[in-house]
Amino acid sequence: MKKTAFIWLAAFSAFLVGIFLIWVLFQPGAMGMLRVNTAVRLACLAIVIIAVLAVPVAWLSTLLQSHGRVYLGRVAIVLAIILALPGLLGIPTVFAVLSGLTQPNIGDTPPQLFVTASTGAHGLPDLALAFNTTKVAAYTLTWGKTAGQTEETILTEAAAVRTHAFILTDLEPNTDYYYRLGDGSPCTFRTAGDPLRFAVGADAHYGAATRSESASTEMLLQIADPQNAFSYFFLVGDTTHWGFSKSHWSVALRELAGTTATIPLGLAPGNHDTIFSGYDNYLRYAHPDSLLGDNSKLWTRIDVGRVHFFVIDLGWSAEAFTEEQAAWLESELTAVPAEDWKIILGHGFSYASGTYNAGRYRYDNPETIACLVPLFERCGVNLVFSGHNHQMEILEKSGVTYVISSPFGGIPSSPRTYQSPYSLWYESGQYGFADVTITEDEAEIVFRAPGGSEVYRHFLAKSQP
Ligand SMILES: [Fe+2]
Numbered sequence: 460m461k462k463t464a465f466i467w468l469a470a471f472s473a474f475l476v477g478i479f480l481i482w483v484l485f486q487p488g489a490m491g492m493l494r495v496n497t498a499v500r501l502a503c504l505a506i507v508i509i510a511v512l513a514v515p516v517a518w519l520s521t522l523l524q525s526h527g528r529v530y531l532g533r534v535a536i537v538l539a540i541i542l543a544l545p546g547l548l549g550i551p552t553v554f555a556v557l558s559g560l561t562q563p564n565i566g567d568t569p570p571q572l573f574v575t576a577s578t579g580a581h582g583l584p585d586l587a588l589a590f591n592t593t594k595v596a597a598y599t600l601t602w603g604k605t606a607g608q609t610e611e612t613i614l615t616e617a618a619a620v621r622t623h624a625f626i627l628t629d630l631e632p633n634t635d636y637y638y639r640l641g642d643g644s645p646c647t648f649r650t651a652g653d654p655l656r657f658a659v660g661a662d663a664h665y666g667a668a669t670r671s672e673s674a675s676t677e678m679l680l681q682i683a684d685p686q687n688a689f690s691y692f693f694l695v696g697d698t699t700h701w702g703f704s705k706s707h708w709s710v711a712l713r714e715l716a717g718t719t720a721t722i723p724l725g726l727a728p729g730n731h732d733t734i735f736s737g738y739d740n741y742l743r744y745a746h747p748d749s750l751l752g753d754n755s756k757l758w759t760r761i762d763v764g765r766v767h768f769f770v771i772d773l774g775w776s777a778e779a780f781t782e783e784q785a786a787w788l789e790s791e792l793t794a795v796p797a798e799d800w801k802i803i804l805g806h807g808f809s810y811a812s813g814t815y816n817a818g819r820y821r822y823d824n825p826e827t828i829a830c831l832v833p834l835f836e837r838c839g840v841n842l843v844f845s846g847h848n849h850q851m852e853i854l855e856k857s858g859v860t861y862v863i864s865s866p867f868g869g870i871p872s873s874p875r876t877y878q879s880p881y882s883l884w885y886e887s888g889q890y891g892f893a894d895v896t897i898t899e900d901e902a903e904i905v906f907r908a909p910g911g912s913e914v915y916r917h918f919l920a921k922s923q924p
């Protein structure tokens with residue numbers, strides 16, 4: 460082997476690291492993660508230093524050998540190889556994982572109902588029945604009102620695909636419907652009525668080894684129980700632990716489907732969901748609107764009669780909340796009649812109690828507060844549901860109520876060391892979700908433990924315009 464070969468090898472390693480880091484900077488969520496996470500920044504710096512250091516060490520090895528210091532030269536070669544290995548082997552492996560290029564398909568996931576952004580003739584959101592199959596196939600869906608079953612609709616996919624989505628339109632309130640895939644068994648669900656009752660969770664982190672499967676399962680059983688009469692189930696971000704992992708999406712969709720086959724699911728993107736190729740996975744697996752060709756953006760409006768939900772895209776902080784998204788939110792909020800309910804569903808919090816550790820502030824976020832709070836207050840937002848901090852909390856400021864309804868399985872956050880001045884109630888160290896009932900002029904928010912027991916109840920009178 461030529462003496463200079465090790466120098467070229469080390470230089471190639473440094474080149475790969477450089478190219479990789481440039482690629483990283485352009486990936487969804489990566490800049491946000493680098494900004495808020497000191498550990499990740501230090502890891503990137505360490506990778507660069509190690510890769511660059513390999514070059515002079517390899518050069519030193521040739522110098523030592525040419526001066527007859529053979530033993531020292533060989534030691535330097537070994538050291539140069541050790542320094543170059545992360546770039547030569549580690550970087551291609553990490554790239555393959557983050558980009559999703561080498562991952563197998565998501566496989567089979569059961570049919571489940573998703574809320575879409577389109578509103579039917581009777582004021583309810585149209586629903587998408589979505590599922591995935593290992594093999595390409597074209598399915599037929601039959602659906603209609605359960606009573607009488609006289610007006611059934613038959614939909615057939617135009618082409619054989621792996622990711623399937625049918626849209627159920629113009630649903631009537633307070634009505635029982637059924638759907639049947641092919642010759643399968645029918646599945647029934649009941650549409651929303653008045654008052655509107657829905658469940659909100661966050662931070663399920665499906666795929667994480669540290670998550671509590673039993674807590675999620677218990678909560679899903681509560682939400683699916685017909686006696687509890689939930690009409691929708693919203694998960695406000697970090698549904699997956701790493702959204703670039705198709706296996707994490709597979710686990711999430713399979714676990715959720717037992718409930719969401721009958722309770723329509725609405726998702727908001729979290730920083731863990733859309734990072735790197737997670738963005739594409741999110742659009743493909745969690746956002747049937749994009750499959751239906753209506754919307755490829757992650758922010759959507761969902762209308763349920765006089766209750767209007769605004770799903771917003773927030774990442775690690777406010778970096779995903781673009782000017783375009785802000786303009787959209789303001790125009791949509793302004794278009795809603797002042798007497799209607801305006802509810803925000805977005806992963807990252809504005810106000811929250813929390814902790815400071817490892818260079819990360821996890822409480823009242825100055826960036827999201829600056830971007831969002833003036834808009835919320837100006838446009839008469841009533842309720843804001845968030846996650847990100849794995850805790851339950853109610854906060855109130857200037858007529859806007861902020862609710863953190865987490866975690867739905869992810870590790871609970873450690874107890875707060877900072878209390879937000881706007882905090883009304885706070886609980887950490889346990890799993891839970893919010894059970895929300897909305898009438899014309901009042902909202903009742905009940906935080907529930909996994910088994911369904913009440914943790915805290917909050918009443919909110921709708922402020923008059
Ligand atoms: Fe989380």
Ligand SMILES: [Fe+2]
Nearest residue numbers: 697729730847
């Ligand atoms: Fe998060």
